[in-house]
Amino acid sequence: MTTTRRKVLRGLGAASLAATAAPLFAQGAWPNKPIRYIVPFAPGGTTDILGRMYGEKLAAILGQPIVIDNKAGQGGSIGAAELAKAAPDGYTLGGGTISSHAINATLYQKLSYDPITSFAPITVYATQPNVLLVHPSVPAQNLAEFIRLVKANPEKFSFGSAGSGTSQHISGELFNTMAGVKMTHVPYRGSGQMMPDLLGGNIVVAVDNIATAIPHMKAGKLRALAVTTAKRSSAAPDVPTFDEQGLKGYELSSWQAVFAPAGTPQPIVERLYTEIVKIMKLPDIQKRYADLGLDPSGMPPQELAALIRSDVPRLGKVVKESGAKAD
Numbered sequence: 001m002t003t004t005r006r007k008v009l010r011g012l013g014a015a016s017l018a019a020t021a022a023p024l025f026a027q028g029a030w031p032n033k034p035i036r037y038i039v040p041f042a043p044g045g046t047t048d049i050l051g052r053m054y055g056e057k058l059a060a061i062l063g064q065p066i067v068i069d070n071k072a073g074q075g076g077s078i079g080a081a082e083l084a085k086a087a088p089d090g091y092t093l094g095g096g097t098i099s100s101h102a103i104n105a106t107l108y109q110k111l112s113y114d115p116i117t118s119f120a121p122i123t124v125y126a127t128q129p130n131v132l133l134v135h136p137s138v139p140a141q142n143l144a145e146f147i148r149l150v151k152a153n154p155e156k157f158s159f160g161s162a163g164s165g166t167s168q169h170i171s172g173e174l175f176n177t178m179a180g181v182k183m184t185h186v187p188y189r190g191s192g193q194m195m196p197d198l199l200g201g202n203i204v205v206a207v208d209n210i211a212t213a214i215p216h217m218k219a220g221k222l223r224a225l226a227v228t229t230a231k232r233s234s235a236a237p238d239v240p241t242f243d244e245q246g247l248k249g250y251e252l253s254s255w256q257a258v259f260a261p262a263g264t265p266q267p268i269v270e271r272l273y274t275e276i277v278k279i280m281k282l283p284d285i286q287k288r289y290a291d292l293g294l295d296p297s298g299m300p301p302q303e304l305a306a307l308i309r310s311d312v313p314r315l316g317k318v319v320k321e322s323g324a325k326a327d
Helices: 003-028 046-062 074-084 099-107 143-152 167-179 191-199 210-218 266-280 283-292 301-322
Strands: 035-039 066-070 092-097 119-134 158-161 184-187 205-209 223-227 253-261
Touching: 035 046, 035 074, 046 066, 046 092, 046 119, 046 210, 046 253, 046 266, 046 283, 074 092, 074 099, 074 119, 074 253, 092 099, 099 167, 099 301, 119 143, 119 167, 119 210, 119 266, 119 301, 143 223, 158 167, 158 191, 167 184, 167 205, 167 301, 191 205, 191 210, 205 210, 210 223, 210 283, 253 266, 266 283, 266 301
Parallel strands: 035 066, 035 092, 158 184, 158 205
Antiparallel strands: 092 253, 119 205, 119 223, 119 253
């Protein structure tokens, strides 16, 4: 072998080694620049609250800013689609919910992402009930009175939600079906946009996450008629469930999770999971959960993946039976 040929082969070998080492080095150095965190709803809702809460803590741990980017619309689908197409390099993360990653798979005829295959699940932040809320101008004091009121005024009532396909939307449609009433759905681009209209009386009925509703419930600005979970919430123990007020079998829990794009290196996913679970156990975070009526989770990535695989068909059945439509 000639000297020239040996030099060429050595050069090729060095180039090959460098090409192999480059991504490993980049991965090992993660993160070395700011991380974008997509919130698929408008500011002010539970997904936004959790994204900012964990973003602040993660930024301090990782040594890089976490930049919150609200991309609202279509029950979280617009933001989820943007996360799905982002580079899988650990520099784009995003919140996801039971709507963006389960309900919308059935509600919308076509999504530009697959809830099961387009993401690298990291963990579930929390689960929580939704709550049926009325403005104080509504005379009903409990669910039975409200059902009678809506039946007596079939064209009068509509209900607001954080958007088409959200768990709030489907909770309201499930109530319509099981109570034999018909309230028109009024979708917003998130709880943060809906709540001012509800507080101001522009709409008088809504379904929302308990986390964003509870400050207004405690202040007496809104009346809670029922929670959507099978058991009462520890944050609002005086509010009965739909089931115990006669709608037997009514149950719909909401979950809040965090994802990366599919293909994100596993060491990055594992690092994020580990740090988030540590944050979840901090006393100030535990207090924040209690104040918001959230139940902490912290399930591993593989369990979140299994949850989505089971929730897509389970909630698809609820969507079909309720007759819910994308508004």
